Amino acid sequence: MDDPIQCSTESRPSGGGAPGPGQALSMEADRCRSAYRWMVLARVLDDKLASLYRGGKIHGGVFLSRGQEALSAAIGVALQRGDIFAPLIRDTAGRLAFGETVAEALRTCLGSPLGPMRARDGNVHRGRPRDGLLPMISHLGAMIAVVNGMLLARRLQGRPGSVGAACLGDGGTSTGSFHEGINQAAIERLPLVLVIADNQYAYSTPTCRQFACQSLVDRAVGYGVQGHLADGTDLLECMRVLADAVGRARSGQGPQMVVARLLRLCGHGEHDDASYVDPALKESELGRDCLQVAEEILIGRGWATTADLAGWRHDAQAQIEAALAEVQRDPQPDPYQETWTAIASEGLRDGYPAPPA
Amino acid sequence: MSVTYLEAIRLAQARVLAEDPRVFIYGQDVGAFGGAFKATKNLAEQFPGRVIDAPISEDAIVGAAIGAAIEGLRPIVEIQFADFSMPGFNQIVNQAATLYWRTGVPCPLVIRLPSGGTSGGGPFHSQCLEALYAHMPGLLVMAPGTVEDVYSMLIEAVALDDPVIFCEHKLLYYHLKADRLPEAALPAGKARIARPGRDMTLVTYSAMVHEALAAAEELAAEGYQIEVVDLRVLKPLDTDTVMASVARTGRLLAVGEAWPWGGVTAEIVARVAAEGLHLLDAPPQRINAKDTPIPYHPNLWAAHRPTARSIAAAARRALQT
Numbered sequence: 001m002d003d004p005i006q007c008s009t010e011s012r013p014s015g016g017g018a019p020g021p022g023q024a025l026s027m028e029a030d031r032c033r034s035a036y037r038w039m040v041l042a043r044v045l046d047d048k049l050a051s052l053y054r055g056g057k058i059h060g061g062v063f064l065s066r067g068q069e070a071l072s073a074a075i076g077v078a079l080q081r082g083d084i085f086a087p088l089i090r091d092t093a094g095r096l097a098f099g100e101t102v103a104e105a106l107r108t109c110l111g112s113p114l115g116p117m118r119a120r121d122g123n124v125h126r127g128r129p130r131d132g133l134l135p136m137i138s139h140l141g142a143m144i145a146v147v148n149g150m151l152l153a154r155r156l157q158g159r160p161g162s163v164g165a166a167c168l169g170d171g172g173t174s175t176g177s178f179h180e181g182i183n184q185a186a187i188e189r190l191p192l193v194l195v196i197a198d199n200q201y202a203y204s205t206p207t208c209r210q211f212a213c214q215s216l217v218d219r220a221v222g223y224g225v226q227g228h229l230a231d232g233t234d235l236l237e238c239m240r241v242l243a244d245a246v247g248r249a250r251s252g253q254g255p256q257m258v259v260a261r262l263l264r265l266c267g268h269g270e271h272d273d274a275s276y277v278d279p280a281l282k283e284s285e286l287g288r289d290c291l292q293v294a295e296e297i298l299i300g301r302g303w304a305t306t307a308d309l310a311g312w313r314h315d316a317q318a319q320i321e322a323a324l325a326e327v328q329r330d331p332q333p334d335p336y337q338e339t340w341t342a343i344a345s346e347g348l349r350d351g352y353p354a355p356p357a
Numbered sequence: 358m359s360v361t362y363l364e365a366i367r368l369a370q371a372r373v374l375a376e377d378p379r380v381f382i383y384g385q386d387v388g389a390f391g392g393a394f395k396a397t398k399n400l401a402e403q404f405p406g407r408v409i410d411a412p413i414s415e416d417a418i419v420g421a422a423i424g425a426a427i428e429g430l431r432p433i434v435e436i437q438f439a440d441f442s443m444p445g446f447n448q449i450v451n452q453a454a455t456l457y458w459r460t461g462v463p464c465p466l467v468i469r470l471p472s473g474g475t476s477g478g479g480p481f482h483s484q485c486l487e488a489l490y491a492h493m494p495g496l497l498v499m500a501p502g503t504v505e506d507v508y509s510m511l512i513e514a515v516a517l518d519d520p521v522i523f524c525e526h527k528l529l530y531y532h533l534k535a536d537r538l539p540e541a542a543l544p545a546g547k548a549r550i551a552r553p554g555r556d557m558t559l560v561t562y563s564a565m566v567h568e569a570l571a572a573a574e575e576l577a578a579e580g581y582q583i584e585v586v587d588l589r590v591l592k593p594l595d596t597d598t599v600m601a602s603v604a605r606t607g608r609l610l611a612v613g614e615a616w617p618w619g620g621v622t623a624e625i626v627a628r629v630a631a632e633g634l635h636l637l638d639a640p641p642q643r644i645n646a647k648d649t650p651i652p653y654h655p656n657l658w659a660a661h662r663p664t665a666r667s668i669a670a671a672a673r674r675a676l677q678t
Contacts, residue, residue, distance in 0.1 A: 116460070117459060117460070118461075120458060120459055121459045125459070127460070128460070129427045129456070129460055129462045130427070130462055135459060135460055137451050137452050137455070138451075139447055139451060142416065142420055142447055142448055142451070142452055143420075144417075144420070145414075145416065145417040145418075145419075145420025145421045145423075145424065145448070146420045146421070146423050146424040146427070146452065147424060148417065148420070148421045148424060149420060149421030149422055149423055149424020149425040149426075149427075149428070149432075150424035150425065150427055150428050151424070152421055152424070152425060153424065153425035153427075153428035153429070153430045154428060156381060156406065156407070156425075156430065157428070157429075157430070176416060176444070177416045177417065177420070177447070177448075180412070180414035180416045180417035180420075181416075181417050181420065183412060183414065183417070184411075184412060184414055184417040184418075184421060187412055341458075342454065342455070342457060342458040342494040342495035343457070343495065343497065343519050343593075344457045344463040344518040344519050345497070345517045345518050345519050345545075347545065347546065348497060348517070348519070348545060348546050348593050349593060350592050350593035350594055351593070351596075352594065352596055352628060353631070
């Protein structure tokens with residue numbers, strides 16, 4: 001996607017990236033470094049949000065992406081400018097890679113009237129529909145059909161070529177709108193990439209109480225769509241699978257379903273201590289922290305040095321602190337300046353009861 | 358030439374398809390089949406690729422229409438029966454109705470709901486759900502009761518930048534006729550005096566306009582001059598026209614085919630009581646369907662909803678208060 005953040009310029013594949021010691025980096029290395037930097041930015045932003053939440057600075061919930069950054073960043077970097085992205089609540093990395101700025105994320109979480117949701121909606125419910133970044137409603141399965149409609153519209157308007165990614169957790173696959181949405185996409189053979197983060201828990205409900213099939217990817221064949229499995233803790237695999245799925249969708253092969261297995265490494269929200277998570281899962285391969293795994297890949301393959309990693313983290317922290325300093329100077333929303341109308345049509349507001357004279 | 362209410366719906370859709378390249382129709386059986394009621398008959402042929410058959414998935418139908426609206430199109434969704442909008446309720450009220458307020462991006466789409474009872478329709482093919490939708494912020498709700506209105510208001514609905522719940526009445530589809538289609542329409546959001554009078558105001562909409570007019574005719578024989586207000590648009594509600602009528606007559610009976618608890622008639626009574634109690638010579642009244650699911654058998658169905666006779670009886674009681 002675009003270069004929305006400071007660190008992006010040098011991390012862009014096209015920008016060449018900082019060469020490793022004495023050698024030009026491969027395209028794969030460059031992409032991996034870029035994706036990793038979105039992951040770090042997301043992790044540091046999440047940590048800041050958690051800290052603001054604990055400090056009582058955020059109204060309502062805070063929902064973190066911890067453990068899901070590899071999958072999310074892989075989605076963000078697989079999409080292109082002009083594509084459509086309907087993230088789930090743990091897609092901070094993907095949002096940033098897709099073009100969301102740190103400032104607009106912070107503004108929404110802090111309820112700034114200068115943010116994209118103008119303090120009318122908060123936390124993860126943010127986006128810019130006209131830029132293809134959809135602000136989710138809480139009934140996440142319902143976003144699939146909206147992406148379908150956007151893709152259908154582009155086909156009707158003679159503007160094909162874009163891909164739409166809709167993201168759900170394992171819990172979202174139990175909803176009726178999931179079924180309706182993927183079936184609709186399959187019928188219309190839309191370039192939809194449906195990404196399922198099978199993160200083992202929907203709030204506190206384990207997957208054994210969510211579905212009875214062996215793997216959610218088994219459902220793909222039933223809908224007549226192509227299914228792909230990924231290890232959601234492995235950045236390289238996520239990038240490979242997502243790039244493949246997005247490429248297939250873009251080339252007219254119809255909807256793609258990607259199921260990535262991983263473990264949510266935080267509570268459902270910051271109010272939740274996640275004490276219900278099975279300790280054995282945390283010790284398993286699924287419980288690996290994808291950020292550490294990515295670091296091992298980068299170091300192990302000689303694609304980055306420990307100094308690079310530390311520098312990138314430092315850059316992310318500096319960027320977030322700068323954005324926060326700016327956002328904290330924003331005005332508070334003013335009820336007397338609010339239009340209090342949900343209707344766009346001039347003159348068709350139901351004016352009852354009339355405001356006091 | 359004579360045009361039915363249903364034909365007017367089809368002609369309005371043909372007109373907006375012809376005049377506005379952003380318009381497309383999406384719904385079950387709307388394509389080559391022409392729709393369950395034939396409201397889209399021949400349109401798929403006339404407008405190739407723009408009248409699209411959908412799977413039986415109201416949630417996804419409305420959701421896709423919302424996505425298309427975001428992309429700048431003007432979808433018309435045909436829900437086969439108003440009752441079947443319930444599986445799409447979430448998309449309508451949580452997605453379509455909140456989008457503009459949350460994001461500043463309008464959501465122009467029209468959801469056509471073939472509403473209301475016909476004899477033999479039973480509990481799941483007869484509902485009037487306008488009150489549910491009017492309750493939710495961010496939606497406009499229309500309920501045309503004449504051939505002229507169903508034509509002009511559908512065209513108007515497509516031109517608006519908001520999601521419009523367009524409640525058509527199935528009982529009017531085939532039997533209600535007009536000599537010609539209108540060339541001009543009332544301004545958006547305005548009620549209409551369907552019959553002037555000075556003794557009492559009947560406020561109603563959709564098919565009940567005709568029951569109310571028949572009741573007024575019956576009462577005219579007894580010497581009462583009854584004013585009938587056809588709301589046309591339920592949200593926004595034209596409170597001014599209602600209040601002005603009550604100021605002339607001093608008596609109010611709100612008539613609705615929907616269920617009694619809450620709803621449009623309750624809203625009318627509440628507004629008149631709150632702002633016009635001093636205009637009333639008698640307590641404001643309302644009459645609705647009975648508080649049960651809609652019965653199947655014609656004998657029960659006819660007794661379930663208000664009729665000219667039951668409206669006249671309720672009016673008579675209020676007139677004699």
